[in-house]
Structure formats: structure tokens, C-alpha cells
Amino acid sequence: TINADRLLRRIEELGSLGRDAQGRLVRVAASDMDRLGRDRLVGWLEEAGLDVAVDRIGNIFGIWKTGANASQAPIMLGSHIDTVIDAGIYDGCYGVLAGLEAIESLKEAGFAPARPLVVAAFTNEEGVRFSPDMMGSLVFAGGRDLGEALASVGTDGTVLGKELERIGYAGSLEPGFLEPHAYVELHVEQGPVLEREGIAIGAVENLQGISWQRITIGGEANHAGTTPMSMRRDAGVAAARVIGFLADRADASSTRTVATVGTIAFEPNAINVIPSRATFTIDLRDPNETHLREQEAALAAFLEKLAASAGVTIHAESLARFEPVTFDAGIVSLIEDGARAAGFSCRRMTSGAGHDAQMIARIAPSAMIFVPSRGGISHNPAEFTAPGELVAGANILLGVAARLAAD
């Protein structure tokens, strides 16, 4: 079993790094704040006696191999340590630190694995600063060209490759330099299911599809006081119609569609000027690819009608598009077996969030373990999972890793 104190202490410590003047956790990918977290992680990997490696997209790996197993494909445990803006401390960090903890504990216990064990921290999983999300694991899995990914322009106008160089994490290894035999990711659920049902462990068997778009609406700036309603081409009102349409449609959907508009900006953004431009993002998800396509098509049709009726131009650009993923049935069973053997309640479930596991699933058998999130709250500083629940999940991860590394 793991060293619970060490794991919990590290989670707290990492959660204290990367906070702004108002105390908000803002360790967004490849920022100075991210560097603080990365440096601390690398220190811990070294203390644990792991070989530290960094690839060209900035993914960090802590590798434990023995003379005997060095030629075998490794078992990889991982997640990410970048965060959203004003984040909680568990999302991502928990999986990385529990992966490290599992490997360190196995090492300390004199376990002799048949395969190397690796903990990975992937770059820019959150996708808040650079699109798409899960970028580091996507590039690692060969799903996106490295050069293209490094050229990504952030919401603040920066370029990812330059930012990685600046913070000292533009590594020299080619992404994909390791070919995992299997991948397991432990994560907080970030949703309400486990807590509501009083279940300790989720064995995640699939992950919903994600469609991210940036919409730009062009209208005409004019005077707020003198322009009759009938003569307006108001980009802001058109944006509000889209937000209302998405919420109504997702609310009314018999499928499990969720739709979110998380960012918005008007131009010129002045109180007495009709907006000439509105830019906003759409995050649309459904566990079923057919349903997700239907939602995308309905949105596109709505935008086309709206452009005509509101006299505005509408441009939609895809920022990320990932189909639903089914995880490896064998690893899902190992997770269930491990949970039951340890006396924990367990259920199979779908992930509502995107995760690095969905990318690594392209190149290796993969699955995920979830633990409960209080109130289903995540991407919020109030994100919380009880220490006992965190320790339970990490012990299941250790058990599954040991099984996978045994042969």
C-alpha cells in the first residue's frame, strides 16, 4: 500500500504553487505558474530515484526501470498538472502524484516488476490557454503534428513552443519515445455520480465525445440611443440567441448532451455602442457520436438561420473535436477486481471530462479510475475529495499497476 501521508502532503504542496495575487490557483499550461509546479514535480521524481525525461511538447516522465526489465514496454500511470483559471487542487495533480506514489511505494517495498513503471505529466491537458485540450498526450500518441502543436497561439497571443522554451520545459525527446504496454489514469470524477450513489471507486469504461468551437459574429456598431431596434445588426444579441438555443436544446435533450459557453467578448465593448462583434466559445459533449453529430448539425443550422434573420455574419471554427472513446475491457476489469478485493464499492461509468487517457488509448490499452468529487464540483476552488477517498483510489492504482507490471 501507498504512503498516505506523503501523497496527501504533496497534493497540498502542489496545490499551493501557482497562485495569483488574489490567491486563485492559475497554473495554466506553460505559464510561469506552471513552471513552479513542474520544478516541484521534477524534484520529487528525482528524490524517488526515477529517471526524469522531458519530450519536445513538454511532457514530463519519471521512469523506474531495472536492469532486468529495461527492454520491456513500460506500464504508464499519468495525468497532468496544468490547471484551469481559479482551479481546485485535485484535477490532474492527484493522478500524477498518486502515480508517483504508487511507483515509489512499490520501489520501496522491494517489488521487482517485469516491466518498467513510468509516471507521466502531460502538457496542456486543460486547454484553457492553448487549444485543443489533452494536447501533450495527443501529440505523444501521434494524433497531432508536433510542429503544429508547438505553433499553437494562446488566448493571450503567446506561442506554446516559445512558452515551453521560456519556462525551460522544451525537452529534446521525440514524443512517443516510450511505447506503453498499458496506461492507467486515476482522477477525481469531477461530477456528481459516485457521491450521489455512495460509491468509492469508478471503473471508467468510456469517455464522451468533445466538440469545441469558437464562434465569431459580425454585426454593425451603432449608437445605442438613436438606432431603432428594427435597424440594428447587434452581434451581442445574436450571441445571446446562440447561448439560449444551446442551453434550451441541451436542457430538453433526451440524450446526455451538455453544452457550455464559457468565454465571451464584445467589441468595441462600450456601454452605449451596439456590439459590432461578439466572440465566444462552445463546449458541446455527448457520450454518443451520433448524438454529438446531431447536436453539431442542429447548431450549424441554427447559426445559418440566425445569420440571415439577424443580419449578421457568423463564423464557426473548430478548436477541438474528439470522438467518444471506449477503454480497454481488461484493465477496467482489473480495476473492478482490485476495488472489490480491497472491500470498496465500485461501479462502471462514463467520463464526462476529457482526459489524457483518451489520447493514450490510441496507442495502448488504457482505462481510468475515478474517486468521488464532493457536490460534483470541479474547475472551481471548492473542488474537494476526502483524504480517505484519495488514499483509496491511490491504493487501487498501485494494485492495478503492480498487476500490469507483473508480466
Added chain:
Amino acid sequence: TINADRLLRRIEELGSLGRDAQGRLVRVAASDMDRLGRDRLVGWLEEAGLDVAVDRIGNIFGIWKTGANASQAPIMLGSHIDTVIDAGIYDGCYGVLAGLEAIESLKEAGFAPARPLVVAAFTNEEGVRFSPDMMGSLVFAGGRDLGEALASVGTDGTVLGKELERIGYAGSLEPGFLEPHAYVELHVEQGPVLEREGIAIGAVENLQGISWQRITIGGEANHAGTTPMSMRRDAGVAAARVIGFLADRADASSTRTVATVGTIAFEPNAINVIPSRATFTIDLRDPNETHLREQEAALAAFLEKLAASAGVTIHAESLARFEPVTFDAGIVSLIEDGARAAGFSCRRMTSGAGHDAQMIARIAPSAMIFVPSRGGISHNPAEFTAPGELVAGANILLGVAARLAAD
């Protein structure tokens, strides 16, 4: 008659001052850009031989008095030179420069007025950076405490009084140091009426009521992928509902209500985070005070219902509230008579925009002259009035000023 070339040249030159790197005219109140415009105006006032005075709220005055008329209450002509963001060159500047032109031409022609003539450029008419709009004329007319106005915090967190000091326009005279006998403001219509009807001159007999509010909606940040639609408290969707409500209600209104949401911001403003906060402004206007109150009450009722149904908190703060104003019938007739005598078509009309004249009307008989705006476009770089139309308006202003100053 006025010197047409000089007026048009000055309008072009002032329109070239206060542009950002993208070439947008952004001479917002009390900014460095505003200083450029103010310095140029003061130079012209001095060249015209006028006494330059600046009061404590930063209003600039160019005063022409003779030995004989120095004890009489002056005739004031004025407007403003601050602009919105990405503005046209006529809004405000035209009235100030035509006022200067009228006085300068009368002086050059050897006219001997029975009263002093004053041209005024009032601080922060637009209200884009500091609320409320028409602030300089409001303070001048005693409608707002000077200290309170100077303490106004701008959209960029600056304080008006400090900004005026910084740009060298915190004058020493008490606002209201002049007590005008009458006030006349020439302005571009900024709306479509005169152009549509092919009329050269508008004699503005009233001005609609203005209600500005800042709305802050508090929801709960949560994960865009994992949070079921039914468990959300989405501040952004609630904001969209308000924007939709206002547009629908104003569209359907049998009165002349106009409603605009010109500014918006979400927090934390991340693509995969449900907004925990949405802040936006509402600009609501109607020429009839009873109708305006009905609209405000309907909005308040909607916000209350929405807060309950969407599980959000909603806070509404008034940024500006001005009742409709009726201008002086005598001056309106003088404008009509002047236009007809000069052979121009003329109609009485309502102003959809707020103007300094509505504030000065509290302390002196006031009225306004409008000239056509092409396509009704304003608060937009495409704002345009033809040179001949500009000259026509300035000549009517000169005639009315001469009549008012004659006794």
C-alpha cells in the same frame, strides 16, 4: 456666415488626434488621447483671441467678451471632444468646432454682441470610461457633486480626478462659474430620421430618458463536461436570457423603447468552465418617462424571476438615470426660423442620444440643432455627414447665436 474651409479642416485635424495602433479613434475621456485633442482645441481658442478657462471637472471654455458686454450673462455654444472606442470624427467635435467657428466668424465680421459668447467643451460626455455620461455638463449645471464626480472609477480602474490632473486639465475654476443666458448645441443626428426624410436641419425640441445599469450575475463555476444541465447555475446563460428578454421586449414595444447590452464579461472566462459570474451593462431609453419606468420595472421583475428559476444571484446597479428633457420653445423657434430664412428644410425632432444640452437645460434655456447622419450610423468609424451639411448646420448655429447675443 462661417469660414467653411477652416471649420472642415479643423474637424479633420481633430479627428486625426487620439488614434490607437490600429488607427481607431479612441479619445476616451481624460486619457492621453483626450489630452492630445484638448491641447489642439486650446491652441485654436487662443489663436481666435478667446480667453481660455478650465474648471475643476476639466470643462474647457473659450470666452469672447468685450468691455461693453462683460457684465452680461453669456450665450454658450458647446458640446464635447471625448469619443467612444473606435469612434467617428463628428460626434461632439462638430458642435465644439462649429461653436468656435461661429464666434470667430462673428468676431472677424466686427459683430458687436450685447452679451459675451462662449464655446464650451464638456468633460466625459460619452460615459464610456467613467459613468454617468454628460458628466462635465451635469456637474457644471450643479446636478452632481464635484467631489463625487472626480472620485468616479473608470472601467480601467483609474480615478477621473487623478486622470484630469495627470493630463493637465484639472482646472481651478468652480464648475458653474459662468451662468449662461442661453445654450445652443449643434450635433450630428446620429440616427436615420433626417436622411430618410431628406431634411437638412433638425430643430431638437426634446431628448429621451436614459437609464444605464450594470448587472452582475453570480452562479457557480463547474466543469463543462461533467456537470449535468439540471445541476448548473450558469451565470452566462442567465446573462443571455436577460439580453434576449430586453431585445424581444424592445422589438415588440409599441413605444419607442431601445435597449442595448454593449459590454459583457464572464468569469473565470475559460472554455470548459461554467461561468461563475457574468457582468454586463444595459442602456435603456424611451422619450416618455412613464414608458421608461415601465421598462425598468419589467426588467427588474424579470431579473427577480430569473434569479429564482436559474439559481443565480443578480445585482443591478444604476450607472446613470436621466429623465426626458424638453428644450426651450423660444430657441427651437429661432432655429426653425433661421433654417427657413436660409432656405433649408427643417423639422422638429426628438434626440435619441444624450447630450450636454440636456444638462445645461437645468440652468438655462437650451436647444439643439441636428444635421443628417449618413445611414443613421454613429459610434462607428463610418459615421459621416457631408461637408455641405456640416457647413449648413454651422451657419444656422451662427445665426441663432447672433440673435441670442443681440439683446
